[in-house]
Amino acid sequence: CMMSAQQMLKVFVTRRIPQEGMKILKKAGMCNLSVWDSDEPVPRAELLKGVADAHGLLCLLSDKIDAEVLNAAGPNLKVISTLSVGFDHLAIDEIKKRGIRVGYTPDVLTDATAELTVALLLATARRLPEGVEEVKNGGWSTWKPLWLCGYGLSGSTVGVIGLGRIGLAIARRLKPFGVKRLLYTGRQPKPQAQEVDGEYVPLDTLVRESDFVVVSCSLAPDTQSLCDKTFFSKMKKTSIFINTSRGAVVNQEDLFEALSSGQIAAAGLDVTTPEPLPTSHPLLTLKNCVVLPHIGSATYSTRGVMSALTANNLLAGLTGSEMPSELKL
Numbered sequence: 001c002m003m004s005a006q007q008m009l010k011v012f013v014t015r016r017i018p019q020e021g022m023k024i025l026k027k028a029g030m031c032n033l034s035v036w037d038s039d040e041p042v043p044r045a046e047l048l049k050g051v052a053d054a055h056g057l058l059c060l061l062s063d064k065i066d067a068e069v070l071n072a073a074g075p076n077l078k079v080i081s082t083l084s085v086g087f088d089h090l091a092i093d094e095i096k097k098r099g100i101r102v103g104y105t106p107d108v109l110t111d112a113t114a115e116l117t118v119a120l121l122l123a124t125a126r127r128l129p130e131g132v133e134e135v136k137n138g139g140w141s142t143w144k145p146l147w148l149c150g151y152g153l154s155g156s157t158v159g160v161i162g163l164g165r166i167g168l169a170i171a172r173r174l175k176p177f178g179v180k181r182l183l184y185t186g187r188q189p190k191p192q193a194q195e196v197d198g199e200y201v202p203l204d205t206l207v208r209e210s211d212f213v214v215v216s217c218s219l220a221p222d223t224q225s226l227c228d229k230t231f232f233s234k235m236k237k238t239s240i241f242i243n244t245s246r247g248a249v250v251n252q253e254d255l256f257e258a259l260s261s262g263q264i265a266a267a268g269l270d271v272t273t274p275e276p277l278p279t280s281h282p283l284l285t286l287k288n289c290v291v292l293p294h295i296g297s298a299t300y301s302t303r304g305v306m307s308a309l310t311a312n313n314l315l316a317g318l319t320g321s322e323m324p325s326e327l328k329l
């Protein structure tokens with residue numbers, strides 16, 4: 001049964017999202033939906049206008065939800081549901097202070113993101129984009145013993161920074177390639193690491209001993225710029241750096257320096273600062289840097305499931321019931 005217009009709860013959706021989620025929101029019959037119906041991010045002024053008096057906000061990782069947005073929303077706002085597992089774009093302290101609940105999308109994107117991380121690691125280590133380019137531009141003259149050689153996983157040491165849901169899924173996928181040692185760091189050792197014979201080591205050891213350093217931690221004050229000049233200076237000259245977490249975990253000037261000076265062999269990034277990375281950015285001039293446009297979770301099915309979960313989290317927040325995936329604040 002439909003609610004009367006007065007009972008309808010205002011929900012602002014900051015982007016065109018996969019139809020799975022929209023169907024759920026419409027079918028619930030309790031939302032007065034206002035959608036920024038575009039594939040491009042909502043301009044800040046429209047976001048501030050759109051959230052006014054909203055009970056629910058469905059947002060993306062490209063929307064910075066800070067005190068200004070929360071104040072613009074006002075006291076109606078009960079729930080923020082983000083179409084992401086990362087929540088570094090949300091001012092959690094401000095949200096908590098106002099008693100607003102938060103929904104997010106853990107687990108459902110773990111496989112897709114781990115798979116993309118493996119693809120990026122192999123593409124970077126075996127120089128696939130360079131090879132494809134050479135085939136197209138005529139650089140492929142003959143089979144050459146020393147041409148386009150890279151690095152393999154067999155017998156290697158892999159270091160995972162942040163063995164969470166995605167980090168563990170990456171480790172599980174990499175092990176069968178013949179990885180000899182699997183090192184990891186984090187805030188505490190993980191019992192789940194046994195499954196991949198993971199060795200909990202200090203960051204310094206991981207960085208010094210790994211042939212592949214894979215970053216899969218969340219972005220927080222203690223991981224901001226974690227990968228800087230000092231970090232890269234400890235890496236082996238033959239090592240590969242992969243980041244599929246958040247761009248701000250890396251100091252990109254320091255990474256550029258490490259890549260262009262030969263301090264490290266190559267880097268593969270699915271995330272950058274800013275996003276999009278300007279086409280004139282120095283990192284894009286380097287052959288040993290593979291940059292992807294933040295597509296970790298981008299499979300049709302994963303994005304559909306994320307959309308549905310985000311809608312269901314939002315509805316639960318509006319009705320004060322248990323959320324399928326609530327972020328514990």
Ligand code: NDP
Nearest residue numbers: 086113162163164165166186187188217218244245296297
């Ligand atoms: P989890 O919370 O399961 O994992 C995050 C991990 O980061 C935890 O194991 C945590 O360790 C670790 N961590 C936190 N602080 C530090 C630190 N100082 N040093 C080392 N590790 C640390 O999240 P998910 O695995 O589900 O997702 C991880 C991140 O991946 C997301 O936050 C998001 O930013 C990013 N992501 C990117 C995608 C893409 O498209 N490229 C797709 C999906 C996610 P501990 O358990 O000890 O606290």
Ligand code: DGY
Nearest residue numbers: 083084085086109297
């Ligand atoms: C996330 O969910 O945090 C990713 O960055 C996009 O799926």
